[in-house]
Structures are given as structure tokens and as C-alpha cells.
Amino acid sequence: MAKTPTSSGAPRAATPASVTPVGGETHQTATAPEDRLTTNFGVPVSDDQNSLKAGPRGPSLLEDFVLREKIQHFDHERIPERIVHARGSAAHGYFELTKSLSKYTRAKILTEVGKRTDVFARFSTVAGGAGSVDTPRDVRGFAVKFYTVEGNWDLVGNNIPVFFIQDAIKFPDLIHAVKMEADRGYPQAASAHDTFWDFIGLMPESTHMIMWAMSDRTIPRSLRMMEGFGVNTFRLVNDADEATFVKFHWRPKLGTQSTCWDEAVKIAGADPDFHRRDLHETIAGGAFPEWEFGVQLLSQAEADALPFDILDATKLIPEELVPIQVIGRMVLDRNPDNFFAETEQAAFLPTNMPPGIDASEDPLLQGRLFSYQDTQLSRLGSVNFHQLPINQAKGCPFQNLQRDGHMQMQVPRGRANYEPNSLAEAGEIGGPREDPRGGFRTAPASVEGAKVRLRAETFADHYSQARLFYRSQTDIEQAHLASALVFELSKCSIAHVRLRILANLQNVDADLAARVAAGLNMDLPQPSAPAVAPRDMDASPMLRIVGKYPPTLEGRAVGILVTDGADGAVVNAVRAAVEGEGASIKIIAPRIGGVTLKGGKALAADGQLAGTPSVLFDAVALVFSAEGCADLLGESAAVDFVTNAFVHLKAIGYTPEAQPLLARAGIQPDDGVVDLKAAGAEAFPPPARTRQWAREPAVRKLA
Numbered sequence: 211m212a213k214t215p216t217s218s219g220a221p222r223a224a225t226p227a228s229v230t231p232v233g234g235e236t237h238q239t240a241t242a243p244e245d246r247l248t249t250n251f252g253v254p255v256s257d258d259q260n261s262l263k264a265g266p267r268g269p270s271l272l273e274d275f276v277l278r279e280k281i282q283h284f285d286h287e288r289i290p291e292r293i294v295h296a297r298g299s300a301a302h303g304y305f306e307l308t309k310s311l312s313k314y315t316r317a318k319i320l321t322e323v324g325k326r327t328d329v330f331a332r333f334s335t336v337a338g339g340a341g342s343v344d345t346p347r348d349v350r351g352f353a354v355k356f357y358t359v360e361g362n363w364d365l366v367g368n369n370i371p372v373f374f375i376q377d378a379i380k381f382p383d384l385i386h387a388v389k390m391e392a393d394r395g396y397p398q399a400a401s402a403h404d405t406f407w408d409f410i411g412l413m414p415e416s417t418h419m420i421m422w423a424m425s426d427r428t429i430p431r432s433l434r435m436m437e438g439f440g441v442n443t444f445r446l447v448n449d450a451d452e453a454t455f456v457k458f459h460w461r462p463k464l465g466t467q468s469t470c471w472d473e474a475v476k477i478a479g480a481d482p483d484f485h486r487r488d489l490h491e492t493i494a495g496g497a498f499p500e501w502e503f504g505v506q507l508l509s510q511a512e513a514d515a516l517p518f519d520i521l522d523a524t525k526l527i528p529e530e531l532v533p534i535q536v537i538g539r540m541v542l543d544r545n546p547d548n549f550f551a552e553t554e555q556a557a558f559l560p561t562n563m564p565p566g567i568d569a570s571e572d573p574l575l576q577g578r579l580f581s582y583q584d585t586q587l588s589r590l591g592s593v594n595f596h597q598l599p600i601n602q603a604k605g606c607p608f609q610n611l612q613r614d615g616h617m618q619m620q621v622p623r624g625r626a627n628y629e630p631n632s633l634a635e636a637g638e639i640g641g642p643r644e645d646p647r648g649g650f651r652t653a654p655a656s657v658e659g660a661k662v663r664l665r666a667e668t669f670a671d672h673y674s675q676a677r678l679f680y681r682s683q684t685d686i687e688q689a690h691l692a693s694a695l696v697f698e699l700s701k702c703s704i705a706h707v708r709l710r711i712l713a714n715l716q717n718v719d720a721d722l723a724a725r726v727a728a729g730l731n732m733d734l735p736q737p738s739a740p741a742v743a744p745r746d747m748d749a750s751p752m753l754r755i756v757g758k759y760p761p762t763l764e765g766r767a768v769g770i771l772v773t774d775g776a777d778g779a780v781v782n783a784v785r786a787a788v789e790g791e792g793a794s795i796k797i798i799a800p801r802i803g804g805v806t807l808k809g810g811k812a813l814a815a816d817g818q819l820a821g822t823p824s825v826l827f828d829a830v831a832l833v834f835s836a837e838g839c840a841d842l843l844g845e846s847a848a849v850d851f852v853t854n855a856f857v858h859l860k861a862i863g864y865t866p867e868a869q870p871l872l873a874r875a876g877i878q879p880d881d882g883v884v885d886l887k888a889a890g891a892e893a894f895p896p897p898a899r900t901r902q903w904a905r906e907p908a909v910r911k912l913a
Contacts, residue, residue, distance in 0.1 A: 249279055257663040261379040261573055265659025266666035267521060270378070270576035277379050281577060284382035285585040292589060294385055295351045297342050297399075298334035299433060299486040300553040301493055303542035305329050305356055305503065311537060314454045314507060315446035317566030319358040320537070328357040328604055331542055332556055333433040333485070336368075337388050338399025343478040344485035345469070346399040347428045347694065352438030352460060353558045354540065357604035360564035365458055366582070370427060371439035373523045374416040376669050378577015383409065384416075402701035411710030414672040414740065417718060418524050421679040424694040426468035426687060426755055431828075433485050434492060434499040434765060435467040442560075442575040443520045445568040445653045446507070453653040455508040455520055455570065457527060459534050463500040465759025470901075471694065472910075473858045476825045484826070490545050495794070497765060498543045504534035517745070518675065519668035523574040525675055528750040552600045557586040565650045592617040609642045673717040673744035680719050682753040686903050692722055692913035696729030713738040729913040761899045764792030768898065769827035771798045771819065771851060773838020778807040780865055783891035784831050791895050798822050798851075800842065808835065820847040824855040829898035831863035831886065832871065839867050849875050856883075857909040859901035863894040880905055 241247075247255045255276055262274035270277065287293055304326045305319070312321040319327055334351035335342065350369040355362055374384050386392070387409035388401050397403050401423070410416045422428070430436045438460030445453045469477065477484050492499060506527050508520065518525045546552035559582045560575065569575055586595050593615045595601060602608065613627045624639030634640030680688065695715075699708045708730060715723040716737035727734045752758075768788045772781060785795050799805045799815035807813050816822075824830050830851070834842075842848035852875040855862050861882045864872060877883060882902035884894050906912070 249276060250283070259377065259380065260663040260665055261377050261577060262661060262663055263571075263573060263576075264657045264661060266662060266664045267519070267571055267668070268657050268659055269571045270573055271661065277577065278580065280379060280382055281581045282584055284385070285581055286588040290589050290591070291340050293585070294336050295334035295353075296340040297338050297344070298332050298351070298553055299344075299489050300330060300332040300546060300556065301489060301499075301542040302544040302546065303329050303331065303498070303540060305354075305538060305540045307538045309535070309537040311446065311505070311507075312448075314448055314456075315566040316449050317358075317363075317446070317564050318360055319356055319363060319564060320446070320566065327359075329540060329542075330355045330357075330552070330556060330600065331540070332553060332558070333436070333489070335399060337385075337401065342399040343482040345429065345474045345477045347401065347423070347471070347474070347698075348399065349423060349428060350430065350433070350436055352436065354438075354460075355556065355558060355562075355601075358564050359605040360566075361606060361608070362562045362601075362603050363564050363567065364558040364560060364562040365440055366558045366560050366578075367438055367440045367442075367458070367460075369430065369436040369438055370419065370422045371441060371457075371459075371526045372419050372422065372675075373441055373574060374410075374419040375413065375574065376415050376522055376524055376665060377573040378575075378581065380413070381574075381577065381581070402698040404702045404704050404707055407699060407702050407711055408704070408707045411707060411714060414714055414717075414738070415524050415669075417672050417714055418676040418679065421676045421691065421718070424691045424698070425679075425683070426690055427466070429469045429471060429474040430485075431467040431469050432464075432765070433489050435462050435464050435759075437461055437466050438501065442523055442572045442578070443570045444563075444575075445570055447566050447568050447651070447653045451651065451654055453510075453568070453655065455510070455513050457506040457520075459504040459506070460540065461502040461504060461534075461536075463502070464762075464765040466755050467759050468755060470858045471690070471697070473825050473854070476823065476854065480821075480823050480825055489542075492765070493542060493545050497792070497794075498541050499765075500542075501540045502536045503538040503540060504536045506532045506534055508532060517747075518671065519666060521570055521572045521666075522669045523572055524669075524672070528678070528747070529752040530748065530750055551598075555590065555595075555598050556600045557582075557590060557595050557598075559583055559586065563650070565648065568653045571655070594618050611641055671740075671742040671744065673714075673740055674742075674747060676718045677744050678747040678750060679753055680722055682749045682751060684754055684756045686756050686906065687754060688722070689912040692725040692729070695722075695726045696913045699726065699730055708732060709735045710738070717744050725913045756903065759900075762791060763788060763828075763895055763899055766793045766828040766898075767796065767826070768793050768829045768831065769796050769798050769817075769822065769824060770831045770833060771848075772805050772807075772813060772815075773800065773834045773842065774805045775808050775835030775838055776805065776833045776867075777835075777865065778809065778811055778813065780833050780886055780891065781807070781813065784833070784863060784886065784894060787891045787895050788829075788898070791899075793828070793898075796822070796827070800838075800845070800848075805838075819845070819851065823847070824851045824860070825858065827855075827860070829861040829863075829894075830855045831894065832868035833865050833886070834868040834871070836867045839870050842871055843874055852877060856905075859903060859905050859909075861894065861898035861902065863891070863898075878908065 261270045261277045306326050307323050310321050310323050331354045335348045353366045355364050388406045391405050440458030444456050446456050513520045560578045594617050597619045611627050626633045626641050713735045717740050796816040798817050800819050802818040804815040805813050863884045863886045882897040
């Protein structure tokens with residue numbers, strides 16, 4: 211990794227004055243005055259792709275008025291809803307350190323083993339508004355506020371370890387592109403439209419993130435089953451002011467698990483609050499979600515030796531190169547008391563870092579350090595938003611000489627509101643003082659070079675890691691990813707948008723590009739010319755989902771559809787077998803009043819058939835009487851209940867009396883279809899622990 215790259219940089223994205231042939235590089239041409247991009251005050255902009263930095267890999271400069279105006283205007287576009295990550299759910303809990311990093315950092319949160327620190331975690335979708343649904347294909351925010359004894363630490367990340375762009379100056383463009391199209395106000399919470407894919411095709415640096423976004427990672431089964439990543443590269447700083455690069459990771463105890471695409475779409479109609487409800491009910495029921503917390507640590511020399519730049523947010527560090535060290539855990543054990551006061555008013559700031567944790571020169575992070583604070587000023591309406599209970603420092607006192615302002619909720623004492631002052635010598639209240647030894651100290655890093663608007667040449671490889679991700683997936687996941695691209699691009703009405711994506715995909719994998727082109731019934735264009743030829747990297751099995759999550763029913767939900775006259779002993783046996791493995795049970799009946807079992811005993815229902823479809827469960831069981839089954843044969847909701855469970859690759863347990871409904875739904879027996887009387891209820895949990903991937907070729911055609 212070159213420390214001082216030359217000035218050629220990465221290829222710039224197209225502007226209205228650029229000529230961008232499909233499959234080729236962008237060539238800059240002169241811009242007529244009437245077409246010229248300017249600031250709000252008419253100053254012509256020479257470069258809208260790169261923020262001003264002290265050298266190509268240096269920190270962003272405060273004097274960059276183009277960056278500040280662009281992001282500040284973007285931050286204030288919505289009032290009071292968050293512009294991005296508006297749809298969120300959250301919970302309280304604690305973080306417990308299990309391994310000290312005292313060699314690398316002086317931050318007490320990462321050095322005091324066994325100490326529990328209060329946290330507040332918020333999970334969110336990116337593109338949709340606050341009233342959108344929980345299950346669209348979208349990146350998920352994963353933000354954690356640690357109330358440490360040295361001030362709040364906000365680790366604001368996603369469930370994806372990389373991002374779409376390399377420089378924060380492009381963030382407004384990215385979000386404008388993925389949000390509802392400006393002239394028509396739709397689609398909501400969806401990336402399957404022209405403006406998003408037009409932007410992506412013109413920004414090859416987004417290709418790696420697109421592989422993740424089109425994977426099953428962006429249709430999670432539950433917020434409890436998502437990984438989390440700090441995304442950006444940070445530094446740890448020890449007592450000697452020695453710095454170490456660090457990447458932060460969250461790993462769910464239940465494993466990373468996802469839905470099927472068709473299932474996610476149907477869940478949105480059946481329960482728009484599916485993830486929010488799941489998180490709330492799970493915590494209320496005492497099955498507290500838990501994540502391991504891990505780090506990847508690198509010295510400057512180790513970072514320089516990597517074949518990519520760790521300051522580039524579109525790159526990850528494969529675990530095979532730098533293993534993740536698990537150093538702690540997070541448990542969420544309390545729901546918010548008030549959604550607005552806590553979940554909505556929570557303000558996360560990447561600038562909230564205790565002494566011993568520091569930023570890097572990552573140009574995406576550098577812009578975030580400004581943008582988040584500015585966003586909260588707009589959204590919460592006051593410089594005093596830190597005084598809201600959910601945002602207050604709880605592990606230590608907070609005090610300074612800032613005064614007044616809208617919604618001031620404290621009553622500062624004393625005459626002095628400036629520093630330094632000598633009033634204490636006169637017996638007055640002098641106020642707090644700086645702490646040169648124990649206070650936050652920025653890691654001493656060399657900064658040199660001319661002030662430039664450039665990308666480092668080490669940022670110019672846009673395809674090698676996209677190729678790595680795709681080729682590291684199982685055959686199942688590759689098929690899902692290709693099919694997602696076909697679906698999304700099929701929603702684009704502009705032909706050249708689809709062609710440009712196909713041209714770029716050929717730099718990722720020829721077979722992937724061919725599969726997508728076939729799914730679109732389009733001929734492949736010439737491949738685009740990359741700034742840096744993609745390299746083949748060793749596959750990283752840790753990037754997969756299938757085969758990684760634990761074979762358990764813990765944390766999952768099973769629905770038992772029961773009719774009048776059914777055998778209660780079978781219901782009880784299934785319940786015992788499933789709950790014994792940590793899953794929850796819901797009884798579904800044709801009507802909400804429940805059913806009368808064989809022998810006359812009443813069984814209460816948790817849901818009514820038409821309103822509680824099988825997409826809400828991880829596996830289903832059918833416990834019927836012959837008469838009850840006959841009544842359901844003409845009920846489309848019953849047929850859909852079984853059909854959807856089968857095509858979504860779920861285990862289906864059944865009593866022989868339910869066989870006519872299985873036949874009506876066209877169910878072909880396989881290892882995931884279990885006769886509860888012949889095999890016994892204990893035979894049901896094993897196939898219910900995972901999806902029946904071998905069934906998929908028989909139920910859907912994938913790209």
C-alpha cells in the first residue's frame with residue numbers, strides 16, 4: 211500500500227459535461243457556463259467527486275467549503291425525520307469486556323475486563339421513511355451508544371462491512387439516487403429503480419457494496435440475526451500515544467440468517483413491523499439478543515503490506531488475512547419505555563469517542579465527523595440535544611463552559627463562562643478545566659502533501675474485492691445474488707442503465723454477468739475498462755451465510771395450524787419438542803376464537819389463519835382432524851399457508867389427516883416434510899433448524 215501515491219488518482223464519475231461510453235472510462239470535457247456546477251452562491255465547482263485533503267491520503271480540510279455546503283444542505287433536507295436510517299428499532303442493554311486491549315489503547319471501555327457498561331443499540335433501514343416497512347432489500351444500520359466512564363462512545367455502523375462510496379462528498383448523491391425519484395416521489399424504500407442504478411453504473415467504486423446489497427445479507431430474518439460492522443477504519447491509541455489501526459465487528463449469537471426474497475416481500479404485507487415486533491417481543495419474553503464483539507488490529511507496517519488501502523471504505527480485510535479477536539459481548543435486555551423519547555431522539559455521533567479511540571484519515575469517515583453533528587442540530591432543533599436523557603453521558607459527569615441556546619435544560623452556576631479564568635482564586639466558581647494527561651488526545655500522525663482534490667491511487671481498484679465476495683459465496687448464495695440483480699435491473703426503464711451495469715459486472719465475474727444478462731434477455735456489452743485490472747484473491751468462506759449459522763431452533767418461531775377435532779396430544783408433543791430447543795410457538799386457528807380439540811378441550815389461538823400466514827414463521831406444523839382439513843380445502847389462505855412454507859424452504863410437520871391439503875398445495879415429500887405420527891414429534895425439530903436448500907431448484911427458477 212503506497213503511502214504517497216502519485217496524482218493520477220481513481221477515475222472520476224461522469225458529470226453532465228462528461229462523455230461516458232458504456233463499458234469505457236470517463237473523459238472530462240470543457241463545461242459550458244450554462245451547464246456548470248456551482249455552489250449555492252455561484253462559485254464554479256472544479257471537482258465534485260473528491261473532498262479537499264492534505265495529500266491524497268491525508269485528512270479532509272475544514273476549509274473545504276464545497277464539501278461543507280453540500281453536506282450541510284443535505285443534512286437539513288428533512289425535518290424532523292432522519293434523512294437516512296429513519297425507520298429504526300432499538301433496545302437497552304450492556305456491554306461486557308472479556309479480553310483487555312491495554313497494549314493497544316488507554317480507553318477504559320476496552321481495558322477493564324469484566325466491567326459492564328450500559329448501551330443503547332438502534333437498528334435501521336437506510337432508504338425508507340419512518341413509516342416504511344421493516345423487510346425491504348436494504349442495508350441495515352447497526353449503531354451502538356456506549357455510556358462509558360470516559361464519556362459516550364458511539365459506534366455507528368451497518369450490517370455490511372463496506373460502503374458504496376470512498377469519499378463523503380458523494381454521500382448526498384448516493385442517497386438522492388437511492389431515495390424516491392425526485393419528480394414522482396416513488397419508489398419508497400427500494401433501490402430497484404433507474405436513478406439508483408444510473409448512479410451505481412457511473413461509480414465503479416460502488417461495485418463491491420452492490421455485491422453485498424444484492425446478497426441475502428440485506429433481507430435479514432431478524433435484527434437479532436445480523437452481523438454489525440464499524441465500516442470505517444479507526445485507530446486505537448495507548449498511553450505512549452502509539453497508534454494501531456482497528457476494525458470493529460459484531461457477531462450475533464444466533465448466527466447470521468436471512469429470509470428468501472419472495473418471503474421478505476410477503477412479510478411486508480403480512481406484518482410491516484416484523485423486525486420491530488420480533489425484537490420487542492423477544493426481549494419482553496426474556497430471550498435476550500446477544501452479540502460477540504471483535505476487532506481486527508493492524509500496525510502501520512501490516513496495513514502497508516496489504517494489497518489494498520485500509521482507508522478505503524469500499525474495502526474489507528478478509529478474516530483469513532487478519533483474524534477477528536473476540537474481546538467482549540453485548541446483551542440487549544430492556545425495551546425502551548417510550549419510542550419517541552428514546553429510539554427517535556437518540557443521536558449517534560461518530561465524533562463521540564473516549565480517550566484511546568481515534569479516527570483515521572478515511573475520507574468517508576472524515577466527512578461523517580462533520581455531518582452527523584450537523585444532522586442532529588437540524589433534526590433535534592437545538593445545540594443542547596446532548597441533554598436529552600437518551601443522549602446524556604451516564605457513566606461520568608459532563609460539564610463545560612458552553613451556555614444558553616435553545617432548549618437549555620441545565621442551570622449552570624457561577625460567573626465564569628470562559629477559560630482560562632482565575633475566579634477560583636477569589637473563592638468563586640471557576641468551572642471545569644482541561645485535562646492534558648487524561649483527556650482525549652489525537653493520535654500523532656504525520657500529514658504532508660499539497661492541498662488537493664484527488665483520490666489516492668491505492669483507492670483505484672474497484673473490482674477485486676467485489677470478485678472476492680461473489681466467488682466466496684456458496685452456489686445457493688451466488689444464485690440468489692444474480693437473481694436479485696435481475697429483479698432490480700428489470701425495474702429500470704432506461705436501457706443504457708442496464709447495459710452499463712452489465713459492462714461493469716464483467717469485471718467481477720464473467721459467469722455472473724452472463725447469468726444476469728440471460729435473466730434480462732439482453733446481449734452482453736463490451737466490458738468496462740477498469741482503472742486497475744481486478745486481481746484474483748483467495749476465497750474467504752467467512753463471507754458466506756449458508757452453512758455458518760448454528761443448527762438450532764433457538765430464537766426462531768414455529769407456527770402450528772390447528773383445526774377443530776385435532777389431537778391435542780400431538781399439539782403438546784410438537785410444542786414440547788420445539789420449545790425444548792429454544793423456539794417459540796404460536797397456535798394458528800381458522801378463527802381467532804381458537805378450536806375445540808378431540809375430547810372437547812378448548813385451545814386458544816394466537817392468530818387467525820387469514821391474518822397469520824406462514825411467512826411469519828421459520829417452520830410450520832399442521833395438526834388437523836379429517837373434518838377440519840375438509841373445511842380448509844376450499845380456503846385459499848390455508849393453501850397459501852402450506853404452499854409458501856414449502857417454497858420458502860421451511861420444514862413442514864403434519865398429521866395424516868392434513869394430507870389432502872398438502873396434495874391440494876402440490877407438496878412433494880422431501881426430508882423437510884415430516885409425518886408427525888409416523889416419525890414422531892421429535893423428528894420435526896432437526897429439519898426445522900435450517901432451510902431445505904436442496905428443495906430450492908424444484909420450487910423456483912434462479913438466475
